[in-house]
Amino acid sequence: MSKKLISISDKYKKGLGISRFFCYLVLILLSLMCLFPFVILIINATRLNSEIQKGFTLLFGNAFVRNAENLFSDPNIPIFRALINSVFISTSASFLAIYVSSMTAFGIYMYNFKLKKFAFSFIMMVMMVPVQVSALGFLKLMARWNLMDTFFPLIVPAAAAPAIVFFMIQYMQSVLPFEVVEAARVDGSNEFYTFNKIVVPILKPALALQAIFSFVSNWNNYFIPALVINSKNKKTIPILIAQLRSADYMKFDLGKVYMLICVAILPLLLVYLFLSRFIIQGVTLGSVKG
DSSP states (O other), X not given: OHHHHHHHHHHHHHHHHHHHXXXXXXXXXXXXXXXXXXXXXXXXXXXXXXXXXXXXXXXXXXXXXXXXXXXXXXXXXXXXXXXXXXXXXXXHHHHHHHHHHHHHHHHHHHOOOTTHHHXXXXXXHHHTSOHHHHHHHHHHHHHHTTOTTSSHHHXXXXXXXXXXXXXXXXXXXXXXXXXXXXXXXXXXXXXXXXXXXXXXXXXXXXXXXXXXXXXHHHHSOOHHHHHXXXXXXXXXXXXXXXXXXXXXXXXXXXXXXXXXXXXXHHHHHHHHHHHTHHHHHHXXXXXXXX
16 A cells, blocks of 8 residues: 555656756746847847848857947937936826825725725726726816926826726725724824825835836836927937937947947836836735735
């Protein structure tokens, strides 16, 4: 009997090892597929326009410095100003989105009022409406308020982030007991102090996770900024990339375009590296009941 149990255990371990091997193999292949576009981007940033047009290759070129000089010396491409604009807009919009959305989620989760279910359903319905549907009315409103060619339309409307509200409500249901807030109220704490000093530290992993997603979304946003921004010194990075790509064919430099894209993804990598440790923590804690 013991020999049979040992043989069954050995077969189970062998099968488990084979399945684990295939899981690792699939993960490695998926990782390579995700990294492949970045490798091609970096390789093309080191090649001349004529070399890129010849076709695909995995060999690095020797034109990295030349492409960088062509990019940063172009008076029509205010790269440093565009980086400052994109960082300011993305940071401000992300902070506003996660703070206001988490406060909204806290109100829906913690308070009982007559229209609570309607408010939650309305927020979910707003999440289903594409930005393109309301773009025309939004532009007319901004023009009526004389806010065209300003950063206001790119920052303040970001506070309405229904997807973040939905995620934060689910996260609060997992990690935020009612007793914690009620104890703070008994001790005389007002609602804003309770939210900022007690609730926000508990939500820190989820806030960091949503900050990454919100920053990347605002950084890559092209549709609304292209419609709102007209001044050269107020353009963002996506607008400059589109401007380079839409240049005249005789002046079109793919090496410069790839170099600009490399510069554009550096802030995203820094934000990800700074907040990446919160991603797994934020996802796993939000999916497990406390």
